[in-house]
Every structure is written in structure tokens, then in C-alpha cells.
Amino acid sequence: MSEITNQDLKELILAMDKKFDQRFAEVNLQFADMDKKMEVGFAEIKGEIKRVETELKRVEEKLIAKIDGVDGKLTEKMSGLDKRLGNEEIINRSVLLGFFATALTSATKFFFFTDKV
Numbered sequence: 001m002s003e004i005t006n007q008d009l010k011e012l013i014l015a016m017d018k019k020f021d022q023r024f025a026e027v028n029l030q031f032a033d034m035d036k037k038m039e040v041g042f043a044e045i046k047g048e049i050k051r052v053e054t055e056l057k058r059v060e061e062k063l064i065a066k067i068d069g070v071d072g073k074l075t076e077k078m079s080g081l082d083k084r085l086g087n088e089e090i091i092n093r094s095v096l097l098g099f100f101a102t103a104l105t106s107a108t109k110f111f112f113f114t115d116k117v
Helices: 006-112
Strands: none
Touching: none
């Protein structure tokens, strides 16, 4: 066997160092490539999120407008129904008052103006 000299060890170490440097450079390139791809992906996702948010705002505004329209219609109908119920209440009171007046008149006539022979 031949003996390994310091020069041989130095050459082996330098060769290994060179290979490690090449490997690290390759790994760094791969990471840089992956980083660029991730940045592009994140930019696409952010754009999609903004588009969805815009669409949601548009739909929300449409729904609010529809709800306001329905609320206005219901308010008008409730107002009309309230007026009708108010008129019906007056009519019912008038009919009840008329009934009592007729009953009182009939009772007065029966008790006081009947022919007593």
C-alpha cells in the first residue's frame, strides 16, 4: 500500500470541497426556482382573492338593494293595512254603538210606552 501524503489529503479535501460547493449551488438554484414559483403562485392567489372580494361586494350591494326594495314595499303594505284596520275598528265601534242605541230605544219603548190596559 502506498502511503497517503499530506498533499494527497489536501487534494482530496479540495476536490470534496469543490463538489460540495457545486451541490450547494445546485440546491440554491433549485430553492431560488421554487421561491419564484411560489411568489408567482401567491400573486395569482392574491389576484383571485381580490376578484372574489369584488364579486362578493357586488352581490352584497345587489342583495341590500333588493332587501331595501322589499322593506319599502312591506312598509307601504303595513301602512295600508294599518289604515284599513283603523277604518274597520271605527266601523265596528259604530255598529256596536248603533246596536246599543237600538237596544236602548227598544227597551225604553217596551217598558215605558206600551199600552197598559
